[in-house]
Amino acid sequence: MSQLGQVVGILRKLNEEYQISTPKKLKLIDAYLVYVLLTGIIQFAYCLLVGTFPFNSFLSGFISTVGCFILAASLRIQLNKANQSTFNVTPERAFADFVFAHIILHLVVMNFIG
């Protein structure tokens, strides 16, 4: 029980530190990430309930959510000032790359969704 209390304490501390230390831009991206994650979970649950026909549409939609999640997470990582040393990229360039990858992703998703 004390371990559970410990875990709850850690989570609360984590939440506090998160609220204080992350800038607004990153919090916005985090909210978008949560939204995309929920969309993906709903799609997967629907597929489990109803079945996988047509499979290409399910795959296309699910990979679209996973792709959006990954791209937004990568953007967040590149915009985070703490990671400036590992990445050699300006925030504007990071966003431009993000848009480029999204164009490719959505073109393919539109082609595959049938």
Next chain:
Amino acid sequence: MTTVNDNSSEYITNSSSSSSAGLKSLITVIILICVCISGFISRLFSIIRFESVIHEFDPWFNYRSTVYMTDNGFYNFLNWFDDLAWYPLGRIVGGTVFPGLMVTSGAIHWFFHMINIPIHIREICVFLAPIFSGLTALATYLLTKELWSKRAGLFAAAFIAIAPGYSSRSVAGSYDNEAIAIFALIFTYYLWIRSIKTGSIFWSSCTALSYFYMVSAWGGYVFIINLIPVHVGFLLLLGRYSLRLYVSYSIFYILGLILSMQIPFVGFQPVRTSEHMIAAGIFILLQAYTFFDYLYNKLRYVRNIETIFFNLSVIISIIVFAIVVLLTYTGYIAPWSGRFYSLWDTSYAAKHIPIIISVSEHQPTTWTSFFFDLHLLICLYPVGAWFCVKDLNDERVFILLYAVFASYFAGVMIRLMLTLTPCVCILAAIALSKTLDYYADAESSEMVSNFDDSVSICDETENDENNQDLDNNAENIDETDDDDQNFLTSNIKIIVVTCIAMMLLLFIVHCTWITATAYSSPSIVLVSYNSDGTRAIVDDYREAYYWLRQNTPEKARIMSWWDYGYQIAGMSNRTVLVDNNTWNNSHIALVGKAMASNETEAYKIMTMLDVDYILVIFGGVIGFSGDDINKFLWMVRIAEGEHPKDIKEKNYFNENKEYRVDKSGSPILFNCLMYKLCYYRFGELYTDSAQPSGFDRTRSVEIGHKNFDLEHVEEAYTSANWIVRIYRVKKLSNRFQAKDALEKSTSSLSEESFEKNHRKGVILNKPHVKKGTKKSIHRT
């Protein structure tokens, strides 16, 4: 004194660095242009000797598909149902072919016609491979530049341009998938290394796009989608995790996944087969690892946090692995397909799928072919690998993993020497470059050596700061080398450089000679040299295929062994039963059974399959060893796999368990269709004045069964040197054995002939006559 020297060396560096950089880039461009031109020219031997014609077997199908695509458009090509092949089944070409090659040629053709250069599609197809070999050299230069330095890159480009291991599959006329696939492979690897080093979303997306091109080009894309996850896994194990790794692999995997499923032939395989599961597993593991890493950075103060996260990572990887195994067991995920499983268990194909093991390219590699294909490079290859191990960083882990896996695969199957060649070229270039960095530096004065050091340091800081430890190491080594340099005078260095130059010259001579003699034969035109050096061209194949094209009805169906299916469909434009795609083993086994049975049994199978003509290849007159009699045992084995009761391989050997066609051969062999078709009328021919008639020059024996007649087929055409023999299948006669019944009725009346007549019977469903009862017969 040191300060003055430092200042002056800095001054020299600043003022001449711009002009030296300009000079270096000019030399680089000139060398790369020479490399591309030499790669192109060294592949043109067969064009110069014969003519611009498509070689071998598979390229004929690719050529026919490309012609169909340029005539009918891309969408009709994707939806093409080919009824000329695999009669009566047909083949869905759009869904069973990798379209990248045809699309590339079609795009070049469209572009040229758009700017009003009316170039024929055959020229584009023939010259596509040499042009792409130049692009491969450029891609290898870029990859090695990322791995080591520009100087090593130039060596690597020069090596891959002429290495026989690569040029064997990309001579002019060899219009096959490997022509563009190797370029796509190296270019994808270059983009992957670039995206790991920068961690940029743009480079990762470009890697995914290049991977898509590779998936459209060749079935060997499985190599990429397994090597890159293994690389990521090794980096995690070595503790070289970084956020750049996360960004680059996640984006590459997810974009590559959905892009690869756009090719109809690949379909849903990336989520359904074991070959792609490693990539998915590493993807999930990487997400979990990054999440834990993020939490770890936030929760540093909690005690034992490292062990908790380490255990969680291990637990998650075990769970993922267990889920994959469970899914494979229950059948949701298909197990490793036969082609790839036989790389792991090399005896699998021999026992279960004889058609895989019968292909000559799938045989294990002999050690001599390593030297034959790679000469000097295979000796420098371990040296380069060792240099990479000594100065390890993220991208050198990749090239080492590539080296290990490619070496194993090249040892298993001779066809996979092709994937080993770029790796060997890169590592040999690294070894040579590092050696020459030391020995070609002939002037050992301090000022010039400082200048060289600063230039080389400038070179390596063009890559990003993560090579800082490497630069520090380089500076440290160079400082200690200054003392070592005093031991070796410039004379010794010049001697070493001269020896290396001589070895490289020998390498060039070897590569050119090998490409000219061993790998430039078009297989469709054979040549032999007389004792006075003049050429005798054997053009039997084309002669026979064009006879078929001009003298047979359009809907005629040709039965031959599957090797020649693509050529017949391409050059004669006739329907074939089986071709090189070999997707239906039972159909091939039926054809094999027909070839291996006696004439009556074979006739039944041929009427069932509506065969009009049979084509066999026979090399006994000129000594050609790639003919059907030499391939015959494979036909028997494949037929035995499907019809074990009717065909048994041991029946075709003689008493000494040998496969012989002379007098000691087995009678079943003498009566089978293949033997009869190959040796019909051969018994009357004198091939060698010193030998008896019917002397087979390929097997060097006199054949055992001569002067026989054919019952159900008749000879239609035999080419000039008897290489291609075409037979027409006779239709069912009007009255079954009417000739025999007439002959027998004029024979003397005796008990035995009575019984014989009644037993033969020309009436079907005739009521059975009890023995001994006389029947009165009118005799004329």
